[in-house]
Amino acid sequence: MIALQDRKLALWYIAVAYIAFLIGTLMGLLQVFIRNDKLQLPAWLDYYQILTAHGVLLALIYTTFFIFAFFVTGMSKSIGTFGPKVRLFSWIGFWVTLIGTVLATAMIVAGEASVLYTFYAPLMASGWYYVGLALFVVGTWISSFALIGHYRVWRKNNKGELSPLFAFMTITTIVLWLIACLGVVATVLFQYIPWAFGWSDTINVELSRSLFWFFGHPLVYFWLLPAYIAWYVIVPKILGVKVFSDSLARLAFVLFILFSIPVGFHHQLTEPGISNFWKFLQVVLTFMVIIPSLMTAFTMFANFEISGRKKGATGLFGWFKKLPWKDVRFTSIFIAMAFFIPGGAGGIINASFQLNEVVHNTLWIVGHFHITVGTPVAMTFMGLTFWLIPYLTGRKFTKSMQILAFVQIITWSIGMLLMSTAQHILGLLGAPRRTAYSNYNNHPSAMEWFDGILTSHVTMAVGGSILFLSAMILIYIVVMSMFLSPKAVKVEDQVEFPMAESDKTHTPKWLENWWIWIGIAFALIIIAYAIPLSSMIMHAPPGSEGFKTW
Amino acid sequence: MSKNNEHDGLDLRGTLASVMVVGVIIVVMWVVVYMMYLGR
Ligand code: HEM
Ligand SMILES: [Cu+2]
Numbered sequence: 001m002i003a004l005q006d007r008k009l010a011l012w013y014i015a016v017a018y019i020a021f022l023i024g025t026l027m028g029l030l031q032v033f034i035r036n037d038k039l040q041l042p043a044w045l046d047y048y049q050i051l052t053a054h055g056v057l058l059a060l061i062y063t064t065f066f067i068f069a070f071f072v073t074g075m076s077k078s079i080g081t082f083g084p085k086v087r088l089f090s091w092i093g094f095w096v097t098l099i100g101t102v103l104a105t106a107m108i109v110a111g112e113a114s115v116l117y118t119f120y121a122p123l124m125a126s127g128w129y130y131v132g133l134a135l136f137v138v139g140t141w142i143s144s145f146a147l148i149g150h151y152r153v154w155r156k157n158n159k160g161e162l163s164p165l166f167a168f169m170t171i172t173t174i175v176l177w178l179i180a181c182l183g184v185v186a187t188v189l190f191q192y193i194p195w196a197f198g199w200s201d202t203i204n205v206e207l208s209r210s211l212f213w214f215f216g217h218p219l220v221y222f223w224l225l226p227a228y229i230a231w232y233v234i235v236p237k238i239l240g241v242k243v244f245s246d247s248l249a250r251l252a253f254v255l256f257i258l259f260s261i262p263v264g265f266h267h268q269l270t271e272p273g274i275s276n277f278w279k280f281l282q283v284v285l286t287f288m289v290i291i292p293s294l295m296t297a298f299t300m301f302a303n304f305e306i307s308g309r310k311k312g313a314t315g316l317f318g319w320f321k322k323l324p325w326k327d328v329r330f331t332s333i334f335i336a337m338a339f340f341i342p343g344g345a346g347g348i349i350n351a352s353f354q355l356n357e358v359v360h361n362t363l364w365i366v367g368h369f370h371i372t373v374g375t376p377v378a379m380t381f382m383g384l385t386f387w388l389i390p391y392l393t394g395r396k397f398t399k400s401m402q403i404l405a406f407v408q409i410i411t412w413s414i415g416m417l418l419m420s421t422a423q424h425i426l427g428l429l430g431a432p433r434r435t436a437y438s439n440y441n442n443h444p445s446a447m448e449w450f451d452g453i454l455t456s457h458v459t460m461a462v463g464g465s466i467l468f469l470s471a472m473i474l475i476y477i478v479v480m481s482m483f484l485s486p487k488a489v490k491v492e493d494q495v496e497f498p499m500a501e502s503d504k505t506h507t508p509k510w511l512e513n514w515w516i517w518i519g520i521a522f523a524l525i526i527i528a529y530a531i532p533l534s535s536m537i538m539h540a541p542p543g544s545e546g547f548k549t550w
Numbered sequence: 551m552s553k554n555n556e557h558d559g560l561d562l563r564g565t566l567a568s569v570m571v572v573g574v575i576i577v578v579m580w581v582v583v584y585m586m587y588l589g590r
Contacts, residue, residue: 242556245557294569294572297569297572298565298569301564301565301568301569302560302562302565304564304565305561305562305564305565305568306560306562308564309561316563316564316567317564317567318564319564320564341572341575342575342579344576345575345576345579345580346579348576348580349579349580349583352580352584354587355580355583355584355587357587358583358586358587358590359583428583428586503556506556
C-alpha cells in the first residue's frame with residue numbers, strides 16, 4: 001500500500017470528481033426530458049444553464065479530478081512516495097484547481113455563464129467565469145509540475161534507466177496537457193478576460209475559437225490517455241499476462257502527443273474564416289492519429305488472446321470465452337473498449353472534411369462523444385473506481401458491492417446504447433444538438449424525430465433515465481467504499497493496485513528522450529498553425545462585442 | 551537488438567481476425583455516411 005499522505009490526496013481528488021459526476025448526470029437527466037417536451041424548467045432556470053453545467057462538470061471537472069487521483073496513486077505506487085516538496089505543490093495545485101472549479105460553477109449557478117463548456121465568443125459570461133477557468137488550468141499546471149518533479153527525482157536516482165511504464169505514460173499525458181493548455185490560456189487571459197471585464201470593447205471571434213480548439217482536441221486525449229494507461233498497464237495484470245510490448249506502448253503514447261495537437265481545425269471545418277488548405281492539412285494530421293489508435297486496438301486483442309490461450313483456449317476465437325468475465329474490474333473496461341470501436345469510427349467520419357457537413361452540430365455529435373468520453377473513458381474510470389477507492393481507504397470491495405458494480409456497468413451500457421444510438425440516428429436525420437424542445441412549427445421532418453423506435457427523442461429519454469439510475473448506483477458504491485464498507489483486516493481481503501510487469505530490455509532509450517518528442521510536436525504545431533493564426537490576427541475582421549442571449 | 555524476442559511462437563491469429571473486424575466496422579460506417587453525403 002502507498003503512503004497515507006499520498007492516499008489522502010488521491011481521495012480528495014476522487015471526492016470532488018464524484019460530486020461533479022452527481023450534479024452533472026442529474027443535469028443530463030433533465031436534458032433528455034426537456035428535449036422530449038416532458039419537462040419544463042421554472043423561469044429561473046435555463047436550458048443552456050443546465051447544459052453548461054453538464055458539459056463543464058462531466059467533461060472537465062469529473063475527468064480532470066479523477067485523472068489526477070489516478071496519477072497520484074499510480075505515480076506513488078510505481079516510482080515511490082512523494083517527497084515533501086512534491087506533496088506541498090500537489091496540494092497547492094489541488095486547491096487552486098478546486099477554487100477555480102467552485103468559482104466557475106458558482107457563475108453557472110448564478111446564471112452568469114450560460115455559454116456552454118466551449119464558451120464560444122461572442123457569447124459573453126461574467127468575467128469571473130473566465131477567471132475560474134484560468135484558475136482551474138493553473139491549478140492543474142501546478143499539480144502537473146509537482147508530478148514532473150517527482151518523476152525527475154526518480155530519473156536522477158536511476159540514471160540511464162527507462163522509467164516504469166505507468167510513470168512514462170503519466171508524464172506523456174501531462175506533457176500533452178501542458179502544451180494543449182497554452183491555447184486556452186492564451187485566449188482566456190488575452191481575449192476573454194479583458195473583454196468580459198470591459199477593458200476592451202470587442203473580441204476577435206475566429207481567433208478565440210481557433211485557440212479554443214488548439215486546446216479542445218488534445219483535451220479529448222487528456223481524457224483518453226489515462227484510460228489507455230489502464231488498458232495498457234492494468235488490464236494485462238488482471239488477465240495474468242505481461243504488457244504485450246513495452247516499446248509499442250511507449251511509441252503509441254508519444255505519437256499521441258505529436259498528432260493530437262496540430263489538428264484543432266477539424267472542429268472548425270464549416271467556418272469560413274479558415275482557408276481550405278489549412279483545414280485539409282489538419283485533416284491529414286488528424287488521420288495520422290489512427291496509427292497509434294490501431295496499435296492500441298491490436299495490443300488489446302493480443303493481450304486477450306495470449307491470456308486466453310494460456311488458459312487453454314483453442315481455435316480462432318476460443319480465447320474470448322476464457323476472459324475473466326466474472327471480474328468486474330475487467331468486464332467494465334472491456335465494455336468501455338467495445339464502445340470505443342464505433343466511437344472511434346464515428347470520429348473518423350467527423351474528421352473527414354466534407355462528411356463533417358452531414359453531422360456538424362447535429363445530435364450525432366452528442367451521440368459520438370457519449371460513446372467516446374461518456375462511456376469508454378467514463379466507464380474505464382468507473383472500472384478503476386471500484387478498486388481504487390477501497391485500495392486507498394483500506395476497505396473491502398465486498399461481494400455485494402461487486403454485484404452492484406455489475407448492475408451499474410450493465411445499466412450504463414444499456415442506457416448508453418439506447419441514448420447514443422438514438423442520438424446518432426436523429427443526428428443523421430438532421431436533429432440539431434444544443435437545443436431544448438422544438439417542433440419547428442410542426443414541420444414534418446421535425447415531427448419524425450418524435451416517433452420511430454430507435455430514431456426518437458423518447459428512446460433518448462428512456463436511455464437517459466437508465467443512465468441516471470446507473471449513475472446513482474455508482475454514487476452509492478463510491479460512498480460505501482469511501483466511508484462505510486468494512487475495513488480489510490485480513491491480507492486476502494485487501495484490495496491490490498493491479499499493475500502489469502513490463503519488459504523494458506528491448507525498449508530503445510530514445511523513446512524517453514522528451515526533447516525529441518516535444519521538439520517534433522512544436523514543429524508540427526508551427527507548420528499547422530503559425531500561418532493561419534497569424535493571418536487571423538493580421539487580417540482580423542472587426543471584432544465583436546459581447547452578447548448575453550439568456 | 552536481439553532477434554529472438556519474447557513474441558516468437560505466439561499464436562495471434564485471433565488478434566489478426568479481430569483487428570480486421572474493427573477495420574471492417576470503420577469502413578462500413580464511413581461508407582454509409584458517405585452515401586448519405588452523396589445523396590443530399
Ligand atoms: C446520466 C448520464 C448522461 C445523460 C443522460 C446525458 C445526456 C446528454 C444530452 C441529452 C446531451 C445533449 C444536449 C443537447 O445538445 O441539447 C448531453 C450533452 C453532453 N454530454 Fe452528456 N449525458 C450523460 C453523461 C455524460 C458523461 C458521463 C459525459 C462526459 C464524461 C457527458 C458529456 C457531455 C458533453 C460534453 C455534452 C455537450 C454539452 C454541450 O453541447 O455544450 N455526458 N448529454
Ligand atoms: Cu477533435
